[in-house]
Amino acid sequence: TVLKSVLYKVHWCYSSQDRSCGPSTWKDTVSTCGGQNQSPVDLDRQNMQRNKSLGRFTFRGYNIVPPGKWKVVNNGHAVQVNVEGNTIMGYINISGAGLPNTFRALQFHFHWGNATQNGSEHTLDKEQYPMELHIVHINAKYNKIIDAKKDPNGLAVLGFFYQNNDASNSNYNTIVASLKNVSYKGDEVDLASTFRLDSLLPPVQKLSRYYRYRGSLTTPDCKEAVIWTVFEEPIQISQSQYNEFVNTVFFSARGETEMRMQNNFRPPLPLNKRKVYASKDASMSASSSLHFSLAVLSLTVLIDIFI
Numbered sequence: 207t208v209l210k211s212v213l214y215k216v217h218w219c220y221s222s223q224d225r226s227c228g229p230s231t232w233k234d235t236v237s238t239c240g241g242q243n244q245s246p247v248d249l250d251r252q253n254m255q256r257n258k259s260l261g262r263f264t265f266r267g268y269n270i271v272p273p274g275k276w277k278v279v280n281n282g283h284a285v286q287v288n289v290e291g292n293t294i295m296g297y298i299n300i301s302g303a304g305l306p307n308t309f310r311a312l313q314f315h316f317h318w319g320n321a322t323q324n325g326s327e328h329t330l331d332k333e334q335y336p337m338e339l340h341i342v343h344i345n346a347k348y349n350k351i352i353d354a355k356k357d358p359n360g361l362a363v364l365g366f367f368y369q370n371n372d373a374s375n376s377n378y379n380t381i382v383a384s385l386k387n388v389s390y391k392g393d394e395v396d397l398a399s400t401f402r403l404d405s406l407l408p409p410v411q412k413l414s415r416y417y418r419y420r421g422s423l424t425t426p427d428c429k430e431a432v433i434w435t436v437f438e439e440p441i442q443i444s445q446s447q448y449n450e451f452v453n454t455v456f457f458s459a460r461g462e463t464e465m466r467m468q469n470n471f472r473p474p475l476p477l478n479k480r481k482v483y484a485s486k487d488a489s490m491s492a493s494s495s496l497h498f499s500l501a502v503l504s505l506t507v508l509i510d511i512f513i
């Protein structure tokens with residue numbers, strides 16, 4: 207249903223496909239993509255504010271193997287797994303962590319690069335990571351994504367970076383094995399089995415470290431309806447698992463000229479008037495607090511001079 211809610215007949219793409227419809231042009235056909243509160247952004251640890259009330263999430267249903275089926279879809283822009291539908295509605299949800307309500311998981315999908323280009327959407331201190339996972343949740347007060355998109359508190363997306371190393375992450379076997387069944391745009395297949403959603407994530411004790419800001423969907427229609435959380439701790443997968451994403455899937459439909467799905471990320475946009483908040487436990491760069499100390503110090507000096 208999330209796929210069907212992409213009503214936009216507007217043609218858009220990533221610049222790896224065709225520069226003439228890449229992210230810098232989206233605002234020409236979809237005006238919201240030119241807004242002031244767009245995502246992704248660079249998370250600059252020298253320029254964020256600690257918010258001690260950003261504590262732990264309550265993850266519900268993340269630790270169960272849901273009954274029913276999860277559908278994997280190649281939508282021509284990314285590989286997406288729909289977790290609603292055949293699973294009991296609302297069973298997987300998040301709350302706490304400064305969120306204004308409970309938010310129910312709808313789908314998750316991935317953004318990645320190529321053999322030489324990292325492909326995360328958010329960057330951390332300007333560093334781009336190889337890949338990024340987005341778990342999209344809808345505010346439990348809405349049933350339809352079209353209604354949620356009109357509300358700045360309508361959606362909550364959890365973003366996770368990946369790091370590639372030598373060890374294979376067996377929790378990714380089901381997803382990685384399904385990629386060859388969704389090679390072409392429009393392909394969809396039920397996953398061989400559902401699994402615990404938390405098995406895809408870093409260990410739960412690391413999940414109190416995150417960055418929070420208000421932004422948008424990172425694909426057209428770019429609606430500014432998202433409470434973003436990007437976690438500090440990356441997910442570890444192997445280089446060869448990463449390569450499966452890079453080399454197995456196409457942007458193109460079956461029968462069209464084959465074009466590999468690579469670099470399906472939107473580059474960071476300006477923060478403008480927004481602030482990024484660091485959770486109670488997240489790390490901020492030393493100089494972030496140093497700047498603050500220096501400001502206090504110079505204020506003290508100024509006061510001394512004037513008194």
Ligand SMILES: *[C@@H]1O[C@H](CO)[C@@H](O)[C@H](O)[C@H]1NC(C)=O
Pocket residue numbers: 266267295296297298299308310346
């Ligand atoms: C959240 O999920 C739990 C079970 O995992 C369920 O009992 C609860 O009703 C859900 N909450 C909402 C608002 O959907």
Ligand SMILES: *[C@@H]1O[C@H](CO)[C@@H](O)[C@H](O)[C@H]1NC(C)=O
Pocket residue numbers: 257258259260303304305
């Ligand atoms: C800190 O986060 C809480 C929860 O989201 C929010 O209500 C509060 O306004 C935030 N504080 C600041 C200074 O933004």
Ligand SMILES: *[C@@H]1O[C@H](CO)[C@@H](O)[C@H](O)[C@H]1NC(C)=O
Pocket residue numbers: 222320321322323469
């Ligand atoms: C990866 O993508 C970058 C950026 O588009 C491009 O310059 C580079 O040639 C690509 N590398 C490969 C191996 O395709």
Ligand SMILES: *[C@@H]1O[C@H](CO)[C@@H](O)[C@H](O)[C@H]1NC(C)=O
Pocket residue numbers: 324333334335336368369370
């Ligand atoms: C790509 O990501 C890897 C792993 O996080 C990192 O070591 C590397 O510096 C990144 N490369 C670039 C060009 O950002």
Ligand SMILES: *[C@@H]1O[C@H](CO)[C@@H](O)[C@H](O)[C@H]1NC(C)=O
Pocket residue numbers: 386387395396397398
């Ligand atoms: C995926 O494709 C393989 C062949 O490439 C096939 O053996 C397998 O049954 C397919 N899985 C599903 C769930 O359709």
Ligand SMILES: [Zn+2]
Pocket residue numbers: 315316317340424
């Ligand atoms: Zn995304």
